[in-house]
Amino acid sequence: MAERSSLEVVQEVLEKAPPRGFGETVELTVNLKDLDLTVPKNRIEDDMPLPNGRGKSVKVALFGTPEMCQKVKGVVDLAVSSADLDDV
Numbered sequence: 570m571a572e573r574s575s576l577e578v579v580q581e582v583l584e585k586a587p588p589r590g591f592g593e594t595v596e597l598t599v600n601l602k603d604l605d606l607t608v609p610k611n612r613i614e615d616d617m618p619l620p621n622g623r624g625k626s627v628k629v630a631l632f633g634t635p636e637m638c639q640k641v642k643g644v645v646d647l648a649v650s651s652a653d654l655d656d657v
Contacts, residue, residue, distance in 0.1 A: 575599075 579595055604611055630647040631638065638648035 575597065579597065583595065606612055628646040629644075630649065631641055631645045632649050632654075633641075633651070635650040635652050638650040641648055
């Protein structure tokens, strides 16, 4: 598989698959040999952006002190202070 990229292989599989009447997902599993992930320098951290996005906008909420909620007004979508939680 080192001679072909993962993307090429996935595209080939999708082209050879019969058409379906619904949206499909593709799962990819990669086994790593001789890699000790307990060693911090060997850990893998990567993001894979979705080709069509999530379809929804991202919203951010903050639970914090009243002072912190005042500082972040206009930055987050929802700020809930500890004083607000005391009323509940």
